[in-house]
Amino acid sequence: MGVREFTIRLFKSEDRSKTYKPLIDILPWWAVLVLFIIATVLFGIAIIVGVFAGPVVLDSHYVEMDTRKNTTTSSRGSIDFVPRTSSHLRYAQYTLDGDHDDLKPLFYGQEQVLATAPTTFSAINQEINFLCYLKSNTSTFSVESEKAFGFQKSNLQFFLQLFGKDEADGDWELIVNGTYSRPLVCTSTSELCDPITLFYESHIRHPYYRIGVSFLNSRELYDNTLIDPHFVKMEFESYNAAYSNWELGWRYSIIFITAPLCIAFIIANIIRSHFVNWATEQKWIGLLLIFLVLYNNPIFALIFTAGNWAFSFINIVFIISFVCFLMFVVLVFTDSLVIPQKDRSFLWFYIPKIVLVGILFVFVITTFTYVRLQEQEDPGYNLGIVQGLSSYQTLGIIVVLIMLVYIFVLIYYLMRVIEKHRMNLLPKRNAWRSKVIWFLTITMVIGTIVEIFLYVFSKDWNSSAQFLSYFMFYSLYVWLITILYWPSFTAVQQEEFDEENNTQAKEDDYFDEMDE
Template sequence: MRLYTLSKRHFVLVFVVFFLCFGLTVFIGIAGPNVIETSVARTDLNNSLKLKPFNLSSPPLSTYNQQLWLTCIVELDQHDVSLKKNVTMIVKVLGVVKDGSTPYVNNQFHNRTRLLSCAQKCSEIIVAHLGYLNYTQYNIFVSFEDLNKLTYTIQNITFTWKTYNPTFSQVEIWFRFVFVVLTFMVTCLFAHSLRKFSMRDWGIEQKWMSILLPLLLLYNDPFFPLSFLVNSWFPGMLDDLFQSLFLCALLLFWLCVYHGIRVQGERKCLTFYLPKFFIVGLLWLASVTLGIWQTVSEVHDPTYQYRVDTGNFQGMKIFFLVVATTYILYLLFLIVRACSELHNMPYVDLRLKFLTALTFVVLVISIVILYLRFGAQVLQDNFVAELSAHYQNSAEFLSFYGLLNFYLYTLAFVYSPSKNALYESQLKDNPAFSMLNDSDDDVIYGSDYEEMPLQNGQAIRAKYKEESDSD
């Protein structure tokens, strides 16, 4: 691997290039447009209007708006009020076609209960969420049943339309296209560099990179422009499926590498791969089930929110946290054990240090991005519709895509064979000079090939000493 031929100066240069590419992406995102475009409809209330439904018309929409949210904030006439009360909300959604008629999107009134939580000011309530747009405009009728029972006087109810900024949608299309092209080029170059080597000579990192790079291509979603050409929920769900598949494959890669790098010989499927697939598979199944559940339910009911409307959500949340905790503990165990057992092996130790350092940097940056994006509420209840509405600028979007893409590009560069790599077929009599030095190779550190120069030197010195004594 190229990893073995890099000096300390080269390693520093690799990290510097990684940070420069990531930083450039972040700066481009900071200069880019806001992700969410808002339009506020402020309504002044009096006692006679409280129980009457609100007829709200959305701004003109296009496919570049991607999704539509309607939220509301209840404003009380008294500040510093602490209040928690369930409010019944009745919603009806109609789509406006080009001729001005309003066919039913959902030919029924949706009755939902929402929690009105006020502390100094009331929290935002999501009234409806449309995952894809079939019409150029929407009319939504909203009425509240229990607001007249509050002990405080309601001053205003502010409704806000939220959509994706069309300018950001164009930026997203172009950057996804750029990352798709770059990933395709990196994948082809990496495969080309390994073409002359038998697969049994590949290291475990190289085998996983040959899987992760095509999955990264799907993560960047070459089918993303379909969401602007087809008025359907399918392209959006396909994007979520690709992202969850790549992220879970990355989690599985870390487990397999830190375990496989110290396992000599054959890695049995039952004992080596099955426990890892089971843990990561549960995470993937939970995320995909939750995403599909939300998408399909919103198609039939735009007011649906599984965090609020589903009694099983708390159980799903506990299940996900338990599995995620199990994964973290298992990964930490593998890392500690690998570092403790292999720290004296020169080449294996280098592989461990590089992967651990780069992965640690990526995880730290990811945590910082999440904290800046959600603040202290990052560990609180969030769900799909809310997560999508919390982007503030293009930097938060580009930072995630840029971070993972440049992380995989860096690994592909370091794990690709060096230019002076020797084929094992040419050096089959001396496996110490094999292309790779890992558990897949015939190289065993401390073997006779490493001890031979020392033994020859000792024999020469002993013979020289005997000749000196005889003289």
């Protein structure tokens, strides 16, 4: 059979009133196994490429001051010691010429450190984090337990000023001017204390940044020599431009595969049979392919060109929409194995699943909306520094509880499938599908649960391999089930419909015999 004849046969239907079997019903077991192996190999290649060829996710630049050495060092940039004022237009600059034996005025809240970012930023850096490092002075501790565990201050207060400008010779614009509180944790295992998050910018507004900080309640730390009075370090952390381009390239590469596959799948089903004759899975896979395109975000490039927080938020909405819809589809696929199509009423079959996944979607979206609103109201807000049981953490707990309910529901559906399979009450084609779907479902759900927890409790990718593995994991899953449910050349016979519709009667007879 030539390519032309195969293509014609692939998209041609002798009778559109018939229901055509998906490939999963006619492929031999070894062919399905080969598809699994190919998907696994591609997933492994994606991880290897991410580990060995992926760029570093975060790019950090720093400036630091050490009055003991009478020096300032940086990866490029400057750091000054200036009087703390509410104005950024005029200040008297102090140089390290011996006027300051240490940074006592900084820790007493009398003067501030003013640090200019060592590099310029653009929208392609996506976001920026401003960090401050202090040095612990645990060698002065007299008690061994204090030396072993270090110390911490739960509410280190500081006065913060953040400036930005668009031109190198332009005027600084005051962005933030206020007082904040962060925890300070210093352990004996590291000379530097844990970084203090001064400020988080969810999108890049200016190419040039300058930040000023003065500590307001750290006098006791200085007086008790808990911290090194000579040292302070400022760090500017953002997404690496190379990683942003890497992410952009992979997203659009996956879209260029998914979009044609989506169109071909829908056309093949339309030409082959009427919509009412499509299998339940085929109807939802078409939508799932569309959501996969959204997951990879066709407008992702606007994050870099527009430099607006709204496009970053839309990207999160697309990702969560896909993940929640995928979870809904899994419930439908699993439950449809034991419930004949004639018994699947919208009220009792679909509504419970829509409500469960819809609630999950609403609460996950609400958690991110909450963060964005807090950032707009208070530019110094950051999840990493919220203390106590915040509203965000409460929402996160609710998401965890909903996820547990979802897992229990899915386990219940799977147990019903396994039980009916054990009692030989499943139609033959459903018995074969159940084995394939059970394996795919377990694999996908585990990955999805981890994915949701990462997005709820940590919004950052840790590595290029993590990003690529998840995007390829979902893409390969959807591509695989698309191939398995592609309409074949073989129509479903009437006796197969009868067998599926008679499942309930067979089950009743089975239990009647057991009662006797």
